[in-house]
Amino acid sequence: MARRRSTREDGAVLVLALVFMIxxxxxxxxxxxxxxxxxxxxxxxxxxxxxxYRSAGAVEVAIQTVRYTDTTFGxxxxxxxxxxxxxxxxxxxxxxxxxxxxxxxxxxxxSQLPANTGVSRxxxxxxxxxxxxxxxxxxxxxxxxxxDGTTCSTTSLGTCGQTESIKSWxxxxxxx
Numbered sequence: 001m002a003r004r005r006s007t008r009e010d011g012a013v014l015v016l017a018l019v020f021m022i023x024x025x026x027x028x029x030x031x032x033x034x035x036x037x038x039x040x041x042x043x044x045x046x047x048x049x050x051x052x053y054r055s056a057g058a059v060e061v062a063i064q065t066v067r068y069t070d071t072t073f074g075x076x077x078x079x080x081x082x083x084x085x086x087x088x089x090x091x092x093x094x095x096x097x098x099x100x101x102x103x104x105x106x107x108x109x110x111s112q113l114p115a116n117t118g119v120s121r122x123x124x125x126x127x128x129x130x131x132x133x134x135x136x137x138x139x140x141x142x143x144x145x146x147x148d149g150t151t152c153s154t155t156s157l158g159t160c161g162q163t164e165s166i167k168s169w170x171x172x173x174x175x176x
Contacts (some may be wrong), residue, residue: 031118051101052171056128058091058101062125063144066105067161074130081105081123088131104133113145120148122167 064080082089089103106121126133127140135141144166149159 051129051139054091055129056099056171058103059125059127059140059142061091061141062103062105062127063123063164063166064088065162066123066125066144067146067164069160081107090131099129101127101129101139102131102133103127111136117145117171118147118163119145119165120152121146133170138172141168141170 016168062081062084070083082105088102090102092102104126106124113119115120122143122145124135125142125144126135126138127138128138144164146161146165147163149162151158152160
């Protein structure tokens with residue numbers, strides 16, 4: 001029997017197969033990592049949008065709650081707009097998917113109201129995902145002016161909030 005001569009290319013196919021398998025594995029790893037990051041970013045964006053939408057809705061509720069009240073909460077110093085005297089209220093129930101939104105409402109002193117505009121009241125409404133909403137920590141901040149009728153009082157709320165004007169509406173820090 002004749003002995004075959006060994007060529008140096010016998011193991012080349014095995015090496016090429018291993019190189020291709022490693023390259024395909026690295027490409028698949030990059031694709032899976034990219035997909036995972038995309039899913040995480042999507043989840044975080046949805047949480048931020050949810051907080052922003054819930055905060056905007058809570059500010060709207062607070063504005064309409066304050067609009068048809070009497071003017072006695074204004075006074076000389078900034079005070080709470082809410083009838084219970086608390087500067088902050090929780091809107092929404094606590095849950096894992098939709099945590100509550102907190103709204104802080106404060107009045108602007110009468111001496112700082114815009115002159116010659118007929119504005120009776122001005123409020124600042126801050127909404128955020130924690131109990132400490134303020135001008136430095138908010139998701140939505142609205143400044144609203146109200147013009148009340150002459151018969152707006154604690155006994156007759158019929159002409160309170162005849163006109164509402166949103167002076168500014170700011171969205172910021174939509175982080176959970």
